[in-house]
Amino acid sequence: MKLPHLSQRADWAAGQPISDLMHRALAAPQLISLAAGFVDPATLPVSATRAALTEILGDELDAQAALQYGTTHGFARLREQIREIHLASDGGASTQPPIDLHQVMLTAGSNQLLHIVSETLLDAGDIVLCASPTYFVYLGTLKNMGARAVGVETDDDGIVPEALEQTLEQLQQQGMLPRVKMIYVISYFDNPRGLSTSAARRAQIVELARNYSTAGKIYVLADDAYRELRYDVADVPSLRTHDDAAGHVIQSGTFSKCFSPGVRVGWGILPQELVTPVHDQKGNLDFGSPNFAQHLIERVIAQGRLQPHIELLRASYRTKLQAMLDAAREHLGPLGCQWVEPAGGLYVWLTLPEGLDAGMQGPLFDLALNEGMLYVPGQFFYPDEGAPAKRNTIRLSFGVQSPGRIAEGILKLAAAIRAAVA
Amino acid sequence: MKLPHLSQRADWAAGQPISDLMHRALAAPQLISLAAGFVDPATLPVSATRAALTEILGDELDAQAALQYGTTHGFARLREQIREIHLASDGGASTQPPIDLHQVMLTAGSNQLLHIVSETLLDAGDIVLCASPTYFVYLGTLKNMGARAVGVETDDDGIVPEALEQTLEQLQQQGMLPRVKMIYVISYFDNPRGLSTSAARRAQIVELARNYSTAGKIYVLADDAYRELRYDVADVPSLRTHDDAAGHVIQSGTFSKCFSPGVRVGWGILPQELVTPVHDQKGNLDFGSPNFAQHLIERVIAQGRLQPHIELLRASYRTKLQAMLDAAREHLGPLGCQWVEPAGGLYVWLTLPEGLDAGMQGPLFDLALNEGMLYVPGQFFYPDEGAPAKRNTIRLSFGVQSPGRIAEGILKLAAAIRAAVA
Numbered sequence: 001m002k003l004p005h006l007s008q009r010a011d012w013a014a015g016q017p018i019s020d021l022m023h024r025a026l027a028a029p030q031l032i033s034l035a036a037g038f039v040d041p042a043t044l045p046v047s048a049t050r051a052a053l054t055e056i057l058g059d060e061l062d063a064q065a066a067l068q069y070g071t072t073h074g075f076a077r078l079r080e081q082i083r084e085i086h087l088a089s090d091g092g093a094s095t096q097p098p099i100d101l102h103q104v105m106l107t108a109g110s111n112q113l114l115h116i117v118s119e120t121l122l123d124a125g126d127i128v129l130c131a132s133p134t135y136f137v138y139l140g141t142l143k144n145m146g147a148r149a150v151g152v153e154t155d156d157d158g159i160v161p162e163a164l165e166q167t168l169e170q171l172q173q174q175g176m177l178p179r180v181k182m183i184y185v186i187s188y189f190d191n192p193r194g195l196s197t198s199a200a201r202r203a204q205i206v207e208l209a210r211n212y213s214t215a216g217k218i219y220v221l222a223d224d225a226y227r228e229l230r231y232d233v234a235d236v237p238s239l240r241t242h243d244d245a246a247g248h249v250i251q252s253g254t255f256s257k258c259f260s261p262g263v264r265v266g267w268g269i270l271p272q273e274l275v276t277p278v279h280d281q282k283g284n285l286d287f288g289s290p291n292f293a294q295h296l297i298e299r300v301i302a303q304g305r306l307q308p309h310i311e312l313l314r315a316s317y318r319t320k321l322q323a324m325l326d327a328a329r330e331h332l333g334p335l336g337c338q339w340v341e342p343a344g345g346l347y348v349w350l351t352l353p354e355g356l357d358a359g360m361q362g363p364l365f366d367l368a369l370n371e372g373m374l375y376v377p378g379q380f381f382y383p384d385e386g387a388p389a390k391r392n393t394i395r396l397s398f399g400v401q402s403p404g405r406i407a408e409g410i411l412k413l414a415a416a417i418r419a420a421v422a
Numbered sequence: 423m424k425l426p427h428l429s430q431r432a433d434w435a436a437g438q439p440i441s442d443l444m445h446r447a448l449a450a451p452q453l454i455s456l457a458a459g460f461v462d463p464a465t466l467p468v469s470a471t472r473a474a475l476t477e478i479l480g481d482e483l484d485a486q487a488a489l490q491y492g493t494t495h496g497f498a499r500l501r502e503q504i505r506e507i508h509l510a511s512d513g514g515a516s517t518q519p520p521i522d523l524h525q526v527m528l529t530a531g532s533n534q535l536l537h538i539v540s541e542t543l544l545d546a547g548d549i550v551l552c553a554s555p556t557y558f559v560y561l562g563t564l565k566n567m568g569a570r571a572v573g574v575e576t577d578d579d580g581i582v583p584e585a586l587e588q589t590l591e592q593l594q595q596q597g598m599l600p601r602v603k604m605i606y607v608i609s610y611f612d613n614p615r616g617l618s619t620s621a622a623r624r625a626q627i628v629e630l631a632r633n634y635s636t637a638g639k640i641y642v643l644a645d646d647a648y649r650e651l652r653y654d655v656a657d658v659p660s661l662r663t664h665d666d667a668a669g670h671v672i673q674s675g676t677f678s679k680c681f682s683p684g685v686r687v688g689w690g691i692l693p694q695e696l697v698t699p700v701h702d703q704k705g706n707l708d709f710g711s712p713n714f715a716q717h718l719i720e721r722v723i724a725q726g727r728l729q730p731h732i733e734l735l736r737a738s739y740r741t742k743l744q745a746m747l748d749a750a751r752e753h754l755g756p757l758g759c760q761w762v763e764p765a766g767g768l769y770v771w772l773t774l775p776e777g778l779d780a781g782m783q784g785p786l787f788d789l790a791l792n793e794g795m796l797y798v799p800g801q802f803f804y805p806d807e808g809a810p811a812k813r814n815t816i817r818l819s820f821g822v823q824s825p826g827r828i829a830e831g832i833l834k835l836a837a838a839i840r841a842a843v844a
Contacts (some may be wrong), residue, residue: 004543004638004639005638007545010541010543010702014699014702016702039491041487044485044486044490046479049479049485063466064463064464065684067466067467067684067685068463068683068684069458069684108530109708109709109712111708119432121426122429123429126429137709140705140706178427217427261491262487262491262712262713263712264710264712264714274426277436280435281432284435284559284563286534287559289686290686291684292682292685
């Protein structure tokens with residue numbers, strides 16, 4: 001009997017370091033985890049969910065519709081609501097390219113949208129340009145299909161346009177421009193740094209995608225998972241408002257962060273020419289995302305309970321973010337740690353003193369565990385190619401813990417850093 | 423500006439004929455559709471869902487757990503229940519290989535399990551042996567990844583073992599045995615024919631997989647989506663009961679048919695060595711299937727409401743199956759149509775008089791539409807290679823319509839057949 005011969009993709013997917021980290025966290029539940037990007041359990045929308053489901057399940061026909069199969073495209077009424085909310089957030093329909101309803105597609109979380117769009121556009125060896133650092137699960141999705149993630153220098157205002165242009169130039173000179181299919185941008189309060197792309201840069205990134213679409217179309221994949229989680233700043237129009245009729249921007253969003261990750265409904269607004277191929281891909285893979293969850297979200301919106309819930313989240317996370325920043329100023333600043341204060345999202349990105357390796361093989365990780373806290377090493381967020389990884393970085397999440405526990409976690413981290421540099 | 427260059431997979435996925443069929447059905451809602459494999463709306467579990475969710479949402483901690491992220495593996499308590507139910511259905515733990523809890527994985531419908539297992543095992547050009555005819559969505563999944571589906575002659579007792587052996591022999595002689603990764607079997611009341619694999623054949627299929635695992639391991643992918651929908655026959659132990667410690671059988675099942683397709687929770691029981699690679703693949707693609715749905719199903723089972731619901735389904739579908747068979751005997755038999763009477767599932771597979779093309783380009787399809795009924799042409803269910811497609815076949819589903827509408831639909835089909843052969 002022979003061992004199984006797995007696929008090329010299985011090889012590409014093997015050995016995820018983040019799984020090891022998860023296991024450590026699960027094995028020691030008394031740890032203060034500032035690692036997982038989970039949302040605050042206390043603010044999960046129990047009453048809004050109850051109200052929506054009471055109404056749906058109280059009506060025999062509505063209940064049956066929710067419990068039956070849906071379509072590959074997703075529940076039309078929810079797609080209409082998403083279109084309306086998105087257009088309104090971006091300043092009204094007159095300020096942007098129109099959205100036909102069939103351009104809006106529903107997925108099981110925005111991860112599925114990212115995955116299916118990537119399957120539609122990428123062959124092994126194709127290139128996606130990313131911020132450096134960026135969302136590690138999407139790096140895994142790309143690795144899984146043998147695609148190349150190339151990191152582009154990123155500062156406090158997002159991907160640096162000059163660096164993006166330089167990368168595109170270099171790839172053009174290498175004859176690799178036809179392999180560049182997308183620029184992946186988390187434009188609001190990004191994972192892992194909590195920082196947004198400035199309005200000026202949004203326009204520049206879309207323009208660069210357009211200008212370099214000489215050998216084949218380059219899309220901008222705008223992942224707006226954290227857009228609603230803004231605490232003390234005004235909203236900024238999405239990347240899509242800088243698009244033109246040609247349609248370079250693939251817009252994605254989710255109700256996981258602003259409502260419930262357990263329900264897991266995400267969405268995409270696709271350029272016209274991608275609707276059919278993405279739909280074909282989705283039809284072959286899932287024949288429709290979970291319909292019940294889509295009906296639940298639709299009803300929450302129809303009952304007017306989404307926006308109040310978002311306000312509640314903002315109040316809660318604003319306090320937590322402040323707790324983290326206050327503790328960091330008190331305990332980490334004096335140790336030479338640096339960070340940029342986010343105005344939204346769930347994360348603070350910490351740069352440790354030069355030379356201190358925060359990775360799982362470095363000294364700090366185990367010291368922090370011994371102190372009783374867990375973080376995610378920054379190294380996981382860097383693409384394999386392009387702008388180099390900074391190993392003296394960590395991502396801290398303030399989503400799950402209470403303000404008191406956040407402060408305690410930072411105190412433990414400070415103790416670990418002191419021990420590591422001693 | 424250039425047109426997008428899509429991936430190889432996008433090309434493989436393009437032009438799904440079934441989409442066209444769906445559009446026709448949606449465009450004419452007054453049609454009697456005996457096409458879609460949907461379940462009966464009237465028997466969807468509204469009260470069981472309400473009871474489970476009232477309990478979950480009535481407890482703050484339970485509600486939060488359901489609304490939070492889950493894990494890539496899935497909700498442990500539901501995985502325990504599935505293990506227990508599966509072992510009991512197969513005659514108790516002593517009759518079969520043991521199941522470690524980590525071998526049980528939860529997915530968004532069993533389609534996701536089929537997809538992720540296939541990604542883990544198949545490269546483009548790899549071969550999956552299938553019944554001919556078989557489930558068309560899985561044929562799409564395989565096509566999507568450039569894998570080859572090779573059809574094996576199938577009779578009323580399932581895949582014919584002699585034909586399976588002959589196919590394996592031929593592939594061995596062609597040097598292609600290392601590319602054969604799986605044998606896909608819908609062993610209970612299959613889609614599209616409603617027929618089951620006999621107990622004797624189950625053992626033979628697993629043995630053939632074992633015996634031909636000389637160049638690499640050949641798995642049996644057992645898709646048991648319809649196992650619970652049996653009407654007047656005893657249950658048969660699953661393919662997994664014929665497995666040995668080496669683990670050739672990948673068992674999959676779903677709550678879509680026996681509870682609710684809108685909730686969309688499926689599961690797999692994996693051989694030990696596949697747990698990590700399938701988990702890695704899943705982690706990169708979805709980072710966990712919808713958790714809320716898993717908590718709902720867990721509570722339905724814990725409240726003892728699954729089995730009574732299945733009994734209710736059986737009573738309803740038994741009547742509908744009889745209505746279809748009675749109408750067929752009266753109206754289709756005299757026209758020279760033939761069928762084998764299923765004892766479960768949702769489908770009746772009809773063989774029309776020789777030479778009558780039931781495909782979308784043939785005469786019958788439009789005639790049936792004009793009469794006011796819709797069916798699925800049998801040609802969609804045949805793999806591209808291997809045992810040849812029979813174009814004079816159609817799949818009829820008795821899931822959705824009432825007994826009266828089923829009879830009416832058959833009458834319309836009979837009129838269309840008469841017109842087609844006139």
